[in-house]
Amino acid sequence: MKAVYIQRTINCLWIILTFLSSTPLVSQVPENLGSSINTTYDESAPVISFKGNVLYFWSLNRPDGAGFHDIYYSRLDTNGNWVPARNIGQPINDPGANIVLSITPDGKQLLIYQNNPIEETNKKSKPKPRASDLAIVKKEGNFWSEPQFIKIEKYKNPSGLPITAHLCADKKTLLLSLYNEEENKQEDLYVCFWQAEKKQFSAPKSLGNIINTPYEETTPFLAADGVTLYFSSNRPGGLGNHDIYRTQRLDSTWQNWSIPQNLGAPINSEADEIHFKFPADPTYAYFVSTAGNGHLGGKDIYKVVLPEHLKPLPVVMVTGKVLDAATQAPQMARITYFDINENREVGTATSDSLSGEYTILLPAGKEFAVIAQGDNYIAISENFNTLGLKNFTSLQRNLLLIPLRENATIPLNSLFFEIGKAELQPKSFVELDRIASLLQKNETMTLEINGYTDNTGDENFNKKLSLDRAEAVANYLASKNINRERLIVKGWGSANPIASNTTQEGREKNRRVEIKILKL
Numbered sequence: 001m002k003a004v005y006i007q008r009t010i011n012c013l014w015i016i017l018t019f020l021s022s023t024p025l026v027s028q029v030p031e032n033l034g035s036s037i038n039t040t041y042d043e044s045a046p047v048i049s050f051k052g053n054v055l056y057f058w059s060l061n062r063p064d065g066a067g068f069h070d071i072y073y074s075r076l077d078t079n080g081n082w083v084p085a086r087n088i089g090q091p092i093n094d095p096g097a098n099i100v101l102s103i104t105p106d107g108k109q110l111l112i113y114q115n116n117p118i119e120e121t122n123k124k125s126k127p128k129p130r131a132s133d134l135a136i137v138k139k140e141g142n143f144w145s146e147p148q149f150i151k152i153e154k155y156k157n158p159s160g161l162p163i164t165a166h167l168c169a170d171k172k173t174l175l176l177s178l179y180n181e182e183e184n185k186q187e188d189l190y191v192c193f194w195q196a197e198k199k200q201f202s203a204p205k206s207l208g209n210i211i212n213t214p215y216e217e218t219t220p221f222l223a224a225d226g227v228t229l230y231f232s233s234n235r236p237g238g239l240g241n242h243d244i245y246r247t248q249r250l251d252s253t254w255q256n257w258s259i260p261q262n263l264g265a266p267i268n269s270e271a272d273e274i275h276f277k278f279p280a281d282p283t284y285a286y287f288v289s290t291a292g293n294g295h296l297g298g299k300d301i302y303k304v305v306l307p308e309h310l311k312p313l314p315v316v317m318v319t320g321k322v323l324d325a326a327t328q329a330p331q332m333a334r335i336t337y338f339d340i341n342e343n344r345e346v347g348t349a350t351s352d353s354l355s356g357e358y359t360i361l362l363p364a365g366k367e368f369a370v371i372a373q374g375d376n377y378i379a380i381s382e383n384f385n386t387l388g389l390k391n392f393t394s395l396q397r398n399l400l401l402i403p404l405r406e407n408a409t410i411p412l413n414s415l416f417f418e419i420g421k422a423e424l425q426p427k428s429f430v431e432l433d434r435i436a437s438l439l440q441k442n443e444t445m446t447l448e449i450n451g452y453t454d455n456t457g458d459e460n461f462n463k464k465l466s467l468d469r470a471e472a473v474a475n476y477l478a479s480k481n482i483n484r485e486r487l488i489v490k491g492w493g494s495a496n497p498i499a500s501n502t503t504q505e506g507r508e509k510n511r512r513v514e515i516k517i518l519k520l
Contacts, residue, residue: 045219094116140353286303
C-alpha cells in the first residue's frame with residue numbers, strides 16, 4: 001500500500017506540472033482537411049507517409065465501405081490539395097474493424113489493426129489463425145498483400161477492444177496501448193522489440209510511471225528521431241477530455257522520460273484530440289479532433305503548422321536505388337544501417353523488387369554505415385554523418401552491389417584511421433565485421449588487401465603507411481578466426497589515384513583500402 005501511495009503522489013506531481021505547462025503554445029489555428037477527406041461520418045487515425053504525399057485513415061460506416069471500420073487513402077495533387085479519398089479495398093478491408101496505425105519509411109508496408117467478429121463467429125467459415133490483432137500488409141506494385149499477423153510474446157487482449165499501436169521507423173520497435181486489466185483497466189503505453197531469432201516481438205514492457213498514470217494513455221507516435229514521443233491522455237490538468245502530449249526518451253531503458261508537455265491550445269481543446277502524427281519533415285502535423293469548429297462529422301482530421309519548440313530532433317531522409325554496379329540494373333536488397341560508434345544495428349529497410357528504390361531515416365547526432373545485402377553480391381558501404389544536424393534534410397544516394405566473383409574489387413568506405421597513422425578506429429569494426437562474415441561463409445575465398453594514400457608527403461612514408469593500414473585490416477580479420485594465409489597484403493602509396501589530389505575531397509578519396517577477390 002505504501003508503494004501505491006508513493007506512486008499516486010508521483011502521478012499527482014506530474015499532473016500538476018503538466019497543468020502548469022499547458023498554456024497556449026501554438027499560434028496557428030488547425031485546419032480541417034475538408035470534404036476530400038472528412039465526411040458526415042467519423043474519420044480517424046490519420047497515417048501520413050514519411051514523404052508527406054499520401055494519407056491513410058479509417059472511416060466508420062461509409063456507404064462505399066465493406067462494413068464497420070474501413071481504411072481509405074488520399075494523395076496530394078500537383079497543387080498541394082488532397083484528392084477525394086478512396087477505399088483501399090480488399091484484401092485489407094473486410095466486414096469487421098480495419099484500422100490503419102502506421103507506415104514504414106518506404107511507404108510499402110502498413111501496420112493495421114483488424115478484428116472481424118463476423119468471421120470469427122461464422123461456423124460455416126473457418127477463421128484464420130491469428131497471433132494478434134495486429135498485421136502487416138505489404139504493397140507489391142499497385143496491390144496490397146493479404147494481412148500477415150505479427151507475433152508478440154505474451155500478448156493478450158482479453159477485452160477484444162481495439163488497441164492502438166505504432167511500428168517505429170527502424171521497423172525494430174513497436175509501441176502499443178493496452179488495457180491494463182490487473183490495475184486500473186485503463187489504456188497504458190508499452191514497448192516491444194523485434195527478436196529476429198524468434199521472428200516475433202518481445203513481451204510488452206510498460207513505458208513507466210512518467211508516461212502511464214491511473215488515467216488513459218493512448219495513440220502513441222514515436223517520431224523518426226527515435227526519441228520524441230507524442231500520445232493522448234485524459235489525465236487531469238488538460239484542456240478537455242483527451243489531450244495530446246509530448247515527451248522525450250532520456251536513455252535506452254524506455255523508462256526515463258522528460259515530463260510530458262501538453263501541446264496546448266489551439267491544438268488541444270475542450271473536446272478529444274488523438275492520433276497525432278507527421279511525416280519526416282515535421283512542418284505540418286495531422287491529428288483527430290471532435291471539436292465543433294466547422295467539423296463535418298463527429299471525428300474529423302485536421303492539420304496544423306508545428307512550431308519549432310514542439311518538433312522532434314531532425315533526421316536525414318535518404319532515398320535512392322540499389323543497383324548492380326556493373327549493369328546498373330535495379331536490385332531488391334535488404335538494407336541495414338549501423339551506428340558505427342556503437343557498432344550497433346539501428347534499423348532495416350528493403351528496396352523495391354522492381355525499381356530498386358529505397359528510403360531510410362537517419363536521426364541526428366550520429367555516424368552511420370549503410371549496407372545493402374543481396375544474394376551473390378557484396379555491397380559498397382556508404383557513410384552518413386548527421387553530427388550537428390539542425391534541420392530536416394533530404395538527400396539521394398544510390399547503393400551499389402558488386403557481383404561476388406573473382407577479381408571483383410570492393411572499396412572499404414567505412415574504415416577510419418587517424419591522419420598519418422595505421423591504427424584502426426573502433427568505428428571501422430562494422431565494416432570489417434561484415435568482411436569477416438563474408439569470409440566465414442565462403443571458406444575457400446582468398447582476398448588481396450590493398451592500401452593507398454594521397455600524394456602529399458614523402459612517398460616512402462606513404463608506401464609504408466598504406467602497407468601498415470592494409471596489415472591492420474588483415475590483422476583484424478585474423479582476430480575473427482580467418483586464416484591469415486587467405487589474406488594477401490599490399491601497400492601502393494599514392495599510386496592508382498581514383499580522384500584528383502588537387503582538392504581536399506579528392507585526397508580523402510585516394511586515402512583508402514580496397515579488397516580484391518582472388519579466389520572464391
